[in-house]
Amino acid sequence: STKEYANILISRPDPSVALITLNRPKALNALSSPLFIELNEALAEADQDDAIGAVVLTGSEKAFAAGADIKEMKDKEYSDVFKNKFLENWALMTNIRKPIIAAVSGYALGGGCELALMCDIILASPTAVFGQPEINLGVIPGGGGTQRLAHAIGKSRTMELVLTGRNFSAIEAEKWGVVSRIVGEGEGQVVKEAIDMAKVIASKGKVAVQAGKETVNAAYELSLAEGLRFERRIFHGLFATKDQKEGMSAFAEKRKPTWTHS
Ligand code: HXC
Numbered sequence: 001s002t003k004e005y006a007n008i009l010i011s012r013p014d015p016s017v018a019l020i021t022l023n024r025p026k027a028l029n030a031l032s033s034p035l036f037i038e039l040n041e042a043l044a045e046a047d048q049d050d051a052i053g054a055v056v057l058t059g060s061e062k063a064f065a066a067g068a069d070i071k072e073m074k075d076k077e078y079s080d081v082f083k084n085k086f087l088e089n090w091a092l093m094t095n096i097r098k099p100i101i102a103a104v105s106g107y108a109l110g111g112g113c114e115l116a117l118m119c120d121i122i123l124a125s126p127t128a129v130f131g132q133p134e135i136n137l138g139v140i141p142g143g144g145g146t147q148r149l150a151h152a153i154g155k156s157r158t159m160e161l162v163l164t165g166r167n168f169s170a171i172e173a174e175k176w177g178v179v180s181r182i183v184g185e186g187e188g189q190v191v192k193e194a195i196d197m198a199k200v201i202a203s204k205g206k207v208a209v210q211a212g213k214e215t216v217n218a219a220y221e222l223s224l225a226e227g228l229r230f231e232r233r234i235f236h237g238l239f240a241t242k243d244q245k246e247g248m249s250a251f252a253e254k255r256k257p258t259w260t261h262s
Helices: 035-049 078-082 088-095 111-120 133-137 145-153 155-164 171-174 190-200 206-218 224-240 242-252
Strands: 010-013 017-022 052-059 063-065 100-104 107-109 121-124 130-131 165-170
Touching: 010 035, 010 190, 017 035, 017 171, 035 063, 035 088, 063 100, 063 145, 088 111, 100 111, 100 190, 107 111, 107 155, 111 190, 121 171, 121 190, 121 206, 130 171, 133 155, 165 171, 206 224, 206 242, 224 242
Parallel strands: 017 052, 052 100, 063 107, 100 121, 107 130
Antiparallel strands: 010 017, 130 165
16 A cells, blocks of 8 residues: 555555554554554555455564553543543454454553454564553553453453553563464564564465454354354355365365465
């Protein structure tokens, strides 16, 4: 896309990958309402673009995002936030069909941590610092932190983090399964590895990738019995695709598959 945004940067490190970089360096990428409107627009555009197979979302070396914009929030009244559904549009990104990989360096605090948790995969730089410090501001996480962290790391750890507001390190995040892995040291390394992963995902059949994302996400919403049934039905459905015929024929014929994404 050639579109210019005020709070984010868009690039195409590979024809199959969109890279979205949060770009409010002076505010450590604080997630203002205008920023989130742009982010939602950029994600929707990437979702519509048939050439793109996966999206990487990142910030700067110092901050993925230091949270929702406190200066924007501080004078709001209950009636404003309730009537205007303040921050509810953040959840729009969870409807994006294509995989979103968060490449996290530096601070991912409050809404920044929640933004990473809304992505499908998180890769962390050794410098990444996560946390839900909202308790220190007289509030609680409002972008899914209490729910998504509890699913990811259990009740006791989530309670500790939410009620004390203490940060947690990349090493803790990896040990607890919040992130899939910590990448090597060095500037730009986490973005590089996220782009490499996005290219691998983008090289697969898009129907199966979308089905895989939707089905894994169902594990966070459905009971085990419902989730297993959902998985099996989606799996059965993939036998109606050309990519299933191609993928299995290619294996039997000892050649590489050519996906038609149909
Ligand atoms: C607005 C912010 C900000 C934020 C940093 N800044 N975080 N502005 N909202 N969340 C601004 C600072 O005011 C400062 O602006 C500039 O960015 C640089 O920050 P410093 O504090 O000077 O940097 P440093 O000393 O390195 O400290 C980094 C930091 C600290 C530890 C990350 O900035 C910090 O604690 N930030 C707030 C973290 C936080 O509480 N996040 C949760 C927000 S609540 P000036 O103009 O002074 O240079 C939230 C609710 C979620 O996210 C609800 C979601 C739906």
